[in-house]
Amino acid sequence: MILVMGVTGAGKSYFINRLAEGTVQEGPGLKSQTQQPQVVKALLGDDTELQTEVAIVDTPGFDDSARPDSEILDEISQFLAVQYLVGIELQGIIYLHRITDNRMQGSAFRYFQMFQRLCGEQAFGNVILLTTMWDQLPDEAVGYRREQELRKDYWDMMEEKGSHIAIFDGSHEMAESIVLRLLGKAKVTLDIQRELVDSNKPLGDTLAGRLVASSVEARLIEIEKLENQLTHRLQGLESTDSQASNLRRERDKAKAEVAAQKQGRNRLKARVGSETKRKVENEDGTTVKKRFDRDKIGMFAALLGLGVNLVFAILPFVGF
Secondary structure: OEEEEOEOOOOHHHHHHHHOOOOOOOOOOOOOOOOOOEEEEEEEOOOOOOOEEEEEEEOOOEOOOOOOHHHHHHHHHHHHHHHHHHOOOOOEEEEEEEOOOOOOOHHHHHHHHHHHHHHOHHHHHHEEEEEEOHHHOOOHHHHHHHHHHHHHHOOHHHHHOOOEEEEOOOOHHHHHHHHHHHHOOOOOOOHHHHHHHHOOOOHHHOHHHHHHHHHHHHHHHHHHHHHHHHHHHHOOOOOOOHHHHHHHHHHHHHHHHHHHHHHHHHHHOOOHHHHHHHHHEOOOOOEOHHHHOOOHHHHHHHHHOOOHHHHHHHHHHOOO
């Protein structure tokens, strides 16, 4: 199994569709079309007798305007916990970054920090850092300058510890060669999997979760202050006053966000590892693995609530 990760709009679904055309939905612009992890099958190689089958996971992107990062991290963490407990091998991660970005934006930098913590240094050798969207640059030389900045200012430590840096030209051949490079690696366990499952830490206490938790707390303080200010300004105003009407709409919007941030904080308190173990085990202590015999993918899909059509799509490459 190989994960494809990156902020919303980095081209994850586009990359996967270059491997297996039409398997995931692509959206225009920076709006995310991937609402939960999607597993698809890709057949690599032209010779049908020598083709290699691989599971590629399209993960939801962070920095999504429609969903908080706490929700997305929770979904990815549950996915990784189940994958780890069921015993499906993870061989690497492809991390995508838009070369069209002028610089590493604040949100992209925070996500990259979280990504590093999620993996752990011991997993960096199983990571490919891939720049995308080169075809959208009016001047390719600008792209090469930006890539050098990424190498020097952000990716140097990961490269020193074994991560591979590459340029994606948008072709099927290039996508295939990148995946094949990871298939030659030994399986890897990520830090967040050890923290959640082996150490039973709450999601917000993991190295990756702490970054999201601090962001949630900072935003909660900010938005609660705004809600209180708006409530204070509304005092003494007539309910029919146009100013009061506008302030009330702003206050209600702030109030809704306060509730959402509190929900995110509670989500980060969850012990994903122990909750996942309970799903894997029956009440008598025996594991549900016996009910699935050697069908780890079937068990994996059932625990995560994946659709039957998806299970059929990925069953052929299990090999157990």
